[in-house]
Amino acid sequence: MSMTTLGIDIAKNVFHVHGRDAAGRPVFQKRFSRAALIKFMANLSRCRVGMEVCGGANYWSRTLQALGHEVRLISPQFVKPYVKGNKNDFNDAEAICEAVLRPTMRFVTPKTVAQQDLQNVHRVRRRLIGARTALVNQIRGLLAEYGVVVPKQVSPLRRALPRLIEDLTNDLTPLARTTFTVLYEELRAVDARVTAVDRELKAHCAQDERCQRLTAIEGIGPLTATAIIAAVADPRVFKNGRHLAAWLGLVPRQCSSGGKPRLLGISKRGDRYVRTLLIHGARAVVVRAGTKQDARSRWIAEKRRQRGTNRACVAVANKNARIIWALLVQGTCYRTAA
Secondary structure: OOOOEEEEEOOOOEEEEEEEOOOOOEEEEEEEEHHHHHHHHHOOOOOEEEEEOOOOHHHHHHHHHHOOOEEEEEOHHHHHHHOOOOOOHHHHHHHHHHHHOOOOOOOEOOOOHHHHHHHHHHHHHHHHHHHHHHHHHHHHHHHHOOOOOOOOOHHHHHHHHHHHHHOOOOOOOHHHHHHHHHHHHHHHHHHHHHHHHHHHHHHHHHHOHHHHHHOOOOOOOHHHHHHHHHHOOOHHHOOOHHHHHHHOOOOEEEOOEOOEOOEEEEOOOOOHHHHHHHHHHHHHHHHHHOOOOOHHHHHHHHHHHHHOHHHHHHHHHHHHHHHHHHHHHHOOOOOOOO
């Protein structure tokens, strides 16, 4: 048996493998446990191994590469068209093997351990921000039942809640005051955890030379810079900055037919978290552009006047994505235009 290509459908404890020879003929199909798969791959001659991008894919990519195999990660959306018949694990493994053999297939670069560590910090922060938003919304909803209305933002609520608890002239009952005191302490605890995570990201940014170069771009701070470094495993896989912007979903979605081009809103593909950070940073730049006279600010102000604030923000985010690609690939520092 001479296998040159494997498709592995990975899970937590059970793995289904489909193998093909150099002519593309199916020659192997078997189910493995974790330990058995590592032993099997260690005794196998060098193969091209395809896997879907999912939980654990980066770990298995690094493990199999260390055993001498050529690993290719594929987005699940590109594997689905090759599934034959009903969906099951062996059919999925066969579809992965078929997809990895396609000459025009797009592959995903595996992340390093350092990138995964950094991405984990961002995921924790995103969960904390979501929990804080839910907590603030709950507090506002409960206060409304007592005729107390506070602004939507976190900061006004954080300032107002202690005063409302101590104010004996409002309609809050003793039990309600106790409840809101507990909720306020919970809000403070979440704030403290978010602050600690932000401090950790800033410390990492200060130690990473790539992050330092990215933060020189207007609209890119430590949070966005570290998120970019964690998300983009290898910027050289993108042909140019336009491809990185497209990967982040910052380009128009195309719906053309009959030779007539039709462009819609941005595609919103790729990493939504990084795209959101880029647009939030761009929004701060757009708001301040009217008070500056440099070439970039004049371009932004004109774009805002012609297309509106939201489209100007997307345009700035798109431009920043292209600049980020150039800085990471060329290893240069950002220089502002006169």
